[in-house]
Amino acid sequence: MIASADLRPSRSSTRTILIVDDDSSVVDTFSRMLQLEGFGVAAALSAEAGLELADNVRPDAIILDMRMPITNGLQFLRLVRSRPHLVDVPIAIVTGDYFLPESIQHELKSLGASIRFKPLWLEDLIALAKMLVSA
Template identity: 35%
Template sequence: MKVILVVDDEFDILTTWQMVLQLEGFTVLTAPNGKIGLEIARSTPPDLIITDWMMPVMDGLELCRMLAKDPALAVIPLILASAAWHEPSVPHPNAVFLRKPVSMDALVDIVRRLIAARGES
């Protein structure tokens, strides 16, 4: 079973995405900020990471930077999600930007596509 790490400080989004992804057959780990997300990724490397951009403690862009610095974690596909009107330059070699709000069907589609592209579907 593929493992997805979802990092978001908004409890409703975190729990909704966790439930939807679990119903699709994924194991889902969660974190309320980038610092905890980084700790989880280091201790239990997931198959995919979904992170919000704007969060307290460590935001999603900093999480992307930290993951990209670690060769073992830089290969993990990453989705940076935000409601921001502009798309940031994401400092991670395997990242895509996803604008919120996103439909659950679109989220599941991109998750499946990124995991398949990694050659592990």
């Protein structure tokens, strides 16, 4: 299911962020915050919909949840990195799991993902988005 995929970037926006999270309130909040900062936003409520959007939109960066049903954030990241047209897209994993196993953290980092922990406050989200698109 795709949520908020039709959100339009503001006129000054040149960068599109794809948000992938199974929590619609997180997707809505992150989308609004990023749009207010001038980013274009595409968003999905599942990893499967996120992969479809990533293929079609070719975002400048991706912010995704780690724990999602069916396909989790690590699996999504592996799939994105296997696509030649998405291999260099900067990605941040956002998780509420402060006890993420070190082996998973290592793999996330080896696949080029930044890791951030929830809650992610407005200033942290904006700084993360700016860091990702400048990478």
